[in-house]
Amino acid sequence: MTAAVAGRDVVVGRDTVAAMARAEVRYTARNPVLWAGAALSAVGTWYVSTDGTFTEGRSVTDGYGTWELAAAPLALAAFLVGNWAALRERPATTAEMFTSTPARRWDRTLGLLAAAGVPAILALVLMAAQWTAVVAQGGVRIGQGRWSSTVTPTPLELVGAPLAVACAFVAGVAMARVVRSRAIGSVLGFVGWAFLYVFFWIWFTAPFGVFAVSRSSVVTADLGRDPSTAELARWDGVDPPGAFAETYLAGSRDLGFHGLHLTYVLGLVVLLAGVALARSGPDRRTRAVLVAGLLLVVLGVAGQFLVHDGAGTWMGSL
Amino acid sequence: MTLPVALAGVGKRFRGTTALQDVTLELRPGVTGLLGPNGAGKTTLLRIVATALSPDAGTVRVLGADPADPAGRLAIRRRLGYLPQESGAYSGFTAFSFVDYVAVLKEMTDRSARHAEVRRVLDAVGLGDRAHQRIRALSGGMRRRVGLAQALLGHPDLLVLDEPTVGLDPEQRLRFREVLAGLPDDATVLLSTHLTEDVAALCPTVVVLDSGRVLFHGETTALAALADGRVWDAEAPDPRAAVSWRTPEGRFRNVGSPPPGAALVPAGPEHGYLLLTGSTAAEQVAS
Numbered sequence: 119m120t121a122a123v124a125g126r127d128v129v130v131g132r133d134t135v136a137a138m139a140r141a142e143v144r145y146t147a148r149n150p151v152l153w154a155g156a157a158l159s160a161v162g163t164w165y166v167s168t169d170g171t172f173t174e175g176r177s178v179t180d181g182y183g184t185w186e187l188a189a190a191p192l193a194l195a196a197f198l199v200g201n202w203a204a205l206r207e208r209p210a211t212t213a214e215m216f217t218s219t220p221a222r223r224w225d226r227t228l229g230l231l232a233a234a235g236v237p238a239i240l241a242l243v244l245m246a247a248q249w250t251a252v253v254a255q256g257g258v259r260i261g262q263g264r265w266s267s268t269v270t271p272t273p274l275e276l277v278g279a280p281l282a283v284a285c286a287f288v289a290g291v292a293m294a295r296v297v298r299s300r301a302i303g304s305v306l307g308f309v310g311w312a313f314l315y316v317f318f319w320i321w322f323t324a325p326f327g328v329f330a331v332s333r334s335s336v337v338t339a340d341l342g343r344d345p346s347t348a349e350l351a352r353w354d355g356v357d358p359p360g361a362f363a364e365t366y367l368a369g370s371r372d373l374g375f376h377g378l379h380l381t382y383v384l385g386l387v388v389l390l391a392g393v394a395l396a397r398s399g400p401d402r403r404t405r406a407v408l409v410a411g412l413l414l415v416v417l418g419v420a421g422q423f424l425v426h427d428g429a430g431t432w433m434g435s436l
Numbered sequence: 437m438t439l440p441v442a443l444a445g446v447g448k449r450f451r452g453t454t455a456l457q458d459v460t461l462e463l464r465p466g467v468t469g470l471l472g473p474n475g476a477g478k479t480t481l482l483r484i485v486a487t488a489l490s491p492d493a494g495t496v497r498v499l500g501a502d503p504a505d506p507a508g509r510l511a512i513r514r515r516l517g518y519l520p521q522e523s524g525a526y527s528g529f530t531a532f533s534f535v536d537y538v539a540v541l542k543e544m545t546d547r548s549a550r551h552a553e554v555r556r557v558l559d560a561v562g563l564g565d566r567a568h569q570r571i572r573a574l575s576g577g578m579r580r581r582v583g584l585a586q587a588l589l590g591h592p593d594l595l596v597l598d599e600p601t602v603g604l605d606p607e608q609r610l611r612f613r614e615v616l617a618g619l620p621d622d623a624t625v626l627l628s629t630h631l632t633e634d635v636a637a638l639c640p641t642v643v644v645l646d647s648g649r650v651l652f653h654g655e656t657t658a659l660a661a662l663a664d665g666r667v668w669d670a671e672a673p674d675p676r677a678a679v680s681w682r683t684p685e686g687r688f689r690n691v692g693s694p695p696p697g698a699a700l701v702p703a704g705p706e707h708g709y710l711l712l713t714g715s716t717a718a719e720q721v722a723s
Contacts, residue, residue, distance in 0.1 A: 128506035133545045141536070212523075212525065212526065215523055215538070218518035220541065220543050221540075221543070
């Protein structure tokens with residue numbers, strides 16, 4: 119048996135929640151759907167790490183701009199695994215059985231949310247492998263032709279994909295707490311995932327890029343048809359006018375902007391966790407989680423708008 | 437001594453339907469059977485005792501605590517085992533992993549002690565050799581026993597079992613009776629059933645519920661005694677009987693006011709129950 123929080127003996131103790139989290143981590147880590155997603159992401163990671171996507175100097179949006187794209191299958195799997203795990207409880211059967219145990223639904227949801235760490239760690243491993251492969255090849259080349267440069271990805275850039283995948287898992291749990299149907303939740307999750315990953319070019323456009331769940335540290339700008347040499351030199355890489363664009367498209371790694379973007383994604387994870395908890399029964403800690411998530415989201419979004427002039431330009435490059 | 441369960445004036449309505457009405461009940465340690473026809477309010481009563489449902493009226497004390505108070509509710513749940521009518525279980529889990537998960541929810545945080553307890557309850561319900569089989573591969577009766585196993589976790593002071601013998605074959609029912617017989621004397625068990633033979637075999641005391649009201653609460657022998665001298669055998673249903681039903685031998689068992697010279701038969705709890713609840717329950721017993 120465990121001791122509850124001192125002075126507030128109305129909820130189970132932290133060691134019970136930790137034990138629930140450990141159990142959920144075990145079940146999540148054994149889930150074949152998650153491993154299928156991880157396997158597809160691993161293939162994607164291997165492909166983009168070896169086919170020159172990051173090293174040959176392609177378009178600023180197609181090359182380094184797709185740094186986190188290989189994690190997309192893992193993100194979808196994480197959403198489904200989180201959603202299905204949260205929906206294991208059926209209202210008339212298991213939920214009824216669990217109601218009479220000391221652990222409330224709120225505690226069970228909290229335990230499940232902790233399992234978001236499993237897909238996040240898988241994503242981190244994949245990103246670390248990608249990082250190692252790219253660094254071994256001399257770094258990432260941004261832009262093409264004479265307006266390009268090579269940079270070494272920083273550890274900060276390993277964080278984005280794990281955060282996005284964790285966000286997908288938590289979103290799956292939150293979805294389950296709002297929509298009780300596995301089928302509807304899965305379809306909505308797939309649509310959301312397709313919007314975020316399949317149509318990834320949307321997130322190179324302002325202001326949508328600010329709100330992307332997954333994007334690289336590269337920010338882009340449209341330099342028009344006749345930029346000055348000084349203006350061209352200001353950027354890590356530039357795509358000259360071509361088949362797809364009549365203007366110069368510039369891109370640069372902006373770690374400050376990226377850090378703020380990661381703050382926003384972290385806020386999204388916390389906010390969605392708050393929604394899942396809010397839908398799992400009353401607990402005074404839910405409000406703190408929601409407020410923390412909201413603050414991080416506001417900080418991340420406002421910060422991105424503040425540090426990058428182009429972030430607020432409607433349909434401009436970002 | 438604190439009564440394990442004490443209800444006073446408890447009422448519950450669901451969308452205009454009265455499920456429980458002014459139920460006052462005090463249960464002592466031991467096994468109490470809850471009998472009643474379909475829709476009598478048995479499940480509602482069990483859910484209230486198991487803290488899964490709040491009453492609309494009246495007061496409830498379970499194991500000395502008030503389930504309306506969060507601290508009281510937690511205190512009750514720490515000493516409670518509950519098997520709902522439809523227990524369900526995660527079909528993709530093994531019996532062991534599912535019961536282990538419930539053990540975690542019951543605050544058993546020490547892994548090795550928890551696993552030992554899971555093995556104990558699975559052995560108790562005869563599933564020790566099926567522990568690592570997925571629940572979807574188990575029969576309905578075995579799944580029911582998985583539900584029973586989770587209710588037994590941690591030697592609860594109060595066991596609330598809703599139709600625990602449904603889906604069990606005769607051998608399994610015998611084993612279930614052994615499980616209950618093996619519980620400590622100070623444990624309290626409240627179980628609902630349609631089977632008066634379960635009550636006769638298991639329950640020293642019985643509560644008869646009908647239309648949300650308690651019709652009888654007392655010793656099972658006293659329930660049988662209600663029908664003493666009022667059960668008789670006949671060639672045909674007797675119009676003077678409150679209830680009649682056909683026996684497997686093709687004769688008719690009648691319960692009510694016997695005619696002079698009637699062939700009286702010994703009364704059991706089912707006869708007392710039928711006298712109280714009438715024809716609705718008679719159909720259940722006959723079936």
